[in-house]
Amino acid sequence: MAISAKLVKELREKTGAGMMDCKKALEACDGDLEASFDWLREKGIAKAAKKADRIAAEGLTAFVVDGNAAAIVEVNSETDFVAKNAEFQELVALTAKAIVNAKPQDVEAALQLDVDGKDLGTVIAEKSGKIGEKLSLRRFAVMTKNDDEIFGAYSHMGGKMCALVKAAGIDEVKAKDIAMQVAAIAPQYIDRTAIPAEILEHERTVLKAQAMEENAKSAKPKPENIIEKMIEGRLNKNLKEMCLVDQAFIKDSDQTVAQYLGNGKVLEMVRFEVGEGMEKREENFAEEVAAQMRG
Template identity: 40%
Template sequence: MSITASMVKELREKTGAGMLDCKKALEETNGDMEESIVWLRKKGLASAGKKAGRETSEGVIAAFVDGNHATIIELSSETDFVGKNEKFLQLADSLVKSAHNFKGDVISEFLTSHHGKATIADLIAEHIAVIGENIILKKLKKISVPHGKIIPYFHNRLTDNIGKIGVVVAFEGEVNEEVEEFGKQLAMHIAALKPLALSKSSLDANVVEKEKDVLRAQALGSGKPADVVEKMIEGRIRKFLEEIVLLEQPFVVDGKTKIKEIIEELQNKTKSNFTVSSYIRYEVGES
């Protein structure tokens, strides 16, 4: 009998298996829905749907860097054991490369795009069935510079481009060997110190205002005059910014020189006209 798209869709909704597998099952069973479910179960492909609601707090960060363009993803799993599974790591590598070639970084649109004859969502569903755990593509982002280089770093590295923490830093301008070496150290710094923003100007103003409100309430409780309170707040905000803004942070290598000062010194020393234009830091399980 003729296998229709609606039949494939119905079987997919019942089993969670990939569309190509559903079509194959229906063809093998002459369109019998119940027999198709049995066929898929025997192949180990009918369990993905049942696993789709499980919580995923483990997994990996994968990145693909192509000169001055990069893509980074978080692929999550239920357990750390699966997060280190070779098939899971191969899936992460395949997904980040497919995402890099995909136009845009909207996850829902990427999932409906095609990987060969199947969709990305189908590919993930097939791996859920085989691996036996829920798998979710949680994050996807891209970074690029017109002229320059993107430098990656992975903490708890599992493969060349996969780890538990992933960082990509974009350098705009002239990037020689010395600048690139600094870039590697800076990426490690970002992995360790978790800055919230590149610069004070790029930091969400609401973050600063909320911190000021907290500090003001604490200071006013001390009974000090209002003018003294405001000076106290100014000093504490400077300290706060040093903790969360990358360019204001003390470099992790020496613990005292600010990142922006290190950059200025390197620019003068190497006569290189470069800037740190942006970065992305992903860590498994972070919101």
């Protein structure tokens, strides 16, 4: 029977297996989803699928620099224990290498990349089956540069946090220092010109509301022109924290990053921290064991 792309997608979402494996399973089982799921499990490809509802919020970030291209990735696991596993670390390195070579547009495209005859999604699913935890490629970023530009990269806490920057007019030492700054201090923007107008307006609105409330409670209310200056002062302080070039340089707080850069300029920056923004579910070990025994 003809297997629809929708059916393949549904099985892939259910199992985490690669598209070609899902198609083979559906063809072997006449389009029966449950039978195809079992077929993949029997092959060891969907062993981790029973854990599909589990949250993979641990893992590793990694970077790779290859000539004028660089990539940064986050691959998640369920536990920190697995993140320290050599096989998992090899998978993360393999993923980063495949991405820097092919420069895919998004995660879906990345999972279809060919890695030694298998798509990356299948490689990850098979490793999930072998290790026994849900593993997933969460995100990545790719940068390309000209010959007169430079990459700086920094990995912190054994890969729990990574930063990658592209810069011009500085050397390798400074580029790495800037990547370290980005990893440690987590600036949101390179400079103030990069801040969207609506973000600036929101900050100003919040600070104005705070100042007005303080003024209303004050025994000696300040005139409006003083309040406006107060708001601008607080806004400037907040913007200094948000912008890389305005921050105090991590290795020498007597100068800003802009001063450390001199005539150099940071063109792009990316920072990944494992699990940031993800819900980390508290696991009940007894319940987990009981659930596995029922399964």
